[in-house]
Amino acid sequence: MTATAISLVDVTKAYNGRTVVDRFSFFVKAGECFGLLGPNGAGKSTITRMVLGMTPPDVGKITVLGAPVPAQARLARAGIGVVPQFDDLDQEFTVRENLLVFGRYFNMSTRQIEAVIPSLLEFARLEGKADARAAELSGGMRRRLMLARALINDPQLLILDEPTTGLDPHARHLIWERLRSLLGRGKTILLTTHFMEEAERLCDRLCVLEEGRKIAEGRPQALIDEQIGCQVIEVSGGNPYELRALMNGCAQRIEVSGETLFCYSSTPDQVRLQLRELSDLRLLQRPPNLEDVFLRLTGREMKE
Known part of the structure; x- marks a missing residue:
């Protein structure tokens, strides 16, 4: 197996004048699990299709298992296993x-x-x-x-597109256990997922995309530390905009999503102290996770 299983360098792809992958570069080391995360329309599916040689890039260079793609896509695909998002069994x-x-x-x-x-x-x-x-x-x-x-x-390389979509927690955890065993056997995995816990559990490194561009890349915990780096307190049950004014002095960042306020603070006790008189509130304090990173980078509002 080559030391680099997948390499994309300055790859661009457009459809009908709309750029869906924009000067995108990443590499996947042999034996690692690399994740592509992004909202719908971010370019994940187009990237995987280009890696498989099913869609040629307009600009840029792609190498998979040592073979240039799409020129030698057939050779590369001989060493690839694919699990599509949707069931296509007979x-x-x-x-x-x-x-x-x-x-x-x-x-x-x-x-x-x-x-x-x-x-x-x-x-x-x-x-x-x-x-x-x-x-x-x-x-x-x-x-x-x-x-x-x-x-x-x-295959040396597995490409998994949303591998646990629609599964219950027991089935999902069994798939994760099987995937970890494959990584233990030296397989390389390219994973696209919307499931942040899945990415956090499986990926050695990951890349967050939005509108075809890379907006962050790194190890999951490193991204959590870099982008969040403090405790998260979720507050619901009151007027989030009034609560925001109360907590402005003791939080690094405050976000409102619907009726819930997300307070990011390295001094969570001070936040709780500020809210101690408001008995109807529901507070959940927790460590930051990859979903916090994803939502900070791509926004909390749903995008069509």
Whole structure:
């Protein structure tokens, strides 16, 4: 495996005169999990399509697993496994048949595919479901099958697009555990997600995008320390604008979102002291997290 699994240098892509990726650069080291975070329309899907060679950049240079893309995209894709956001399993095929059909896309013989199916079923915890139709599986089982399917060719690089969308907490944590085991085996992961806890748990480094541009990059905890660096107190139950005036002197930053006030302060006891007479308030004090970073950088207002 090359030391750098993915490299994008000054990549730009526009559709119908609208720039969706703007002079964007990043690299992914072999063996790490790198996250792309951003609101809808930030350019994440376009970037992954360019990495796969499905969409050519207008400007810039892309290298994946040592191969220039899109010029040698077929060569690069031989070492890539993809888990798309939406379920594209053949619902009428069994679990085993889904794996068999997908393996043939990589010119694997039936004997080669049959040899790896038991280990893939064990990895996905689907040993007892080999002959069940995909339509009969739960959502969590289907996502695990899609992950197992992406590993059929033993890829060096995995590209995961919102891998736990729509899953319940138990299924989500099981997927996370499986992904951590892949990282432990030296696989490289490019992850796009809206789920901040997912990024914080899995990513060695991540990049926050907005409108096709990079607005922050680094290790999750380093970004939290750099962008927030203090306790967060969420206050609800009162007029947030009146409360804001009360706390202005004891907070580094105050944000209002709907009926909730977010107070960022290195002296949270002083904030609580200021609010002690207001008995109807609900206060939640907590450490900062990646969601605070994301919302600070991209804004709390929903964007169409």
